């Protein structure tokens with residue numbers, strides 16, 4: 399498989415032989431510069447993990463890269479880390495966690511999203527991720543965790559299970575679209591947890607071709623990130 403990139407930045411994920419594109423056909427793709435039968439230039443590279451995530455089948459709304467970046471840097475997860483995530487949804491956040499951690503278990507209670515996320519993990523060839531078709535509000539069986547990430551409506555319902563599952567110093571990170579949910583979550587945090595911070599990240603892309611300026615359209619809001627740490 400190769401990522402094929404056209405001059406105007408369009409990306410395709412394709413097998414290496416008998417490729418058919420809007421720009422024309424290529425018999426055998428080689429790394430670097432290729433010419434289609436109609437004379438258009440297309441560049442081929444080996445796909446990175448991030449290239450592949452762009453071709454995941456989408457289910458519900460995903461956690462955006464900018465927000466995943468902060469989760470990774472704030473919690474310091476690494477190749478020895480164990481993480482639990484819920485709900486899996488598309489499996490986007492869980493996949494990025496698995497790309498860094500030793501092991502990730504993700505919970506999804508809806509059959510259709512369980513299927514989408516499972517297929518996405520297969521597509522990404524992730525061997526260190528397990529998906530459970532379970533309601534995380536009913537409990538977490540994993541122990542000694544470095545991280546729990548929650549992207550669901552009522553994360554406060556998980557607070558009673560988190561202390562037994564997280565190791566001392568471990569993080570609970572909740573991704574919430576509304577500040578009402580943030581308020582409710584924070585009011586329910588118990589003494590053995592410390593609120594580290596609540597953040598909102600805003601990414602503004604720029605046009606850099608002729609007129610250099612911010613793009614006129616942007617995603618105004620994704621979600622708030624609440625970082626909580628087990629300290630007692």
Ligand SMILES: C[S@@+](CC[C@H](N)C(=O)[O-])C[C@H]1O[C@@H](n2cnc3c(N)ncnc32)[C@H](O)[C@@H]1O
Nearest residue numbers: 460461485487488489490491506507533534549
């Ligand atoms: C917004 S999506 C998560 C997207 C995911 N973080 C990603 O980046 O792809 C929320 C998911 O949580 C699931 N969910 C909601 N409540 C749940 C629960 N109690 N236990 C497990 N999954 C749950 C929903 O079915 C939905 O698929």
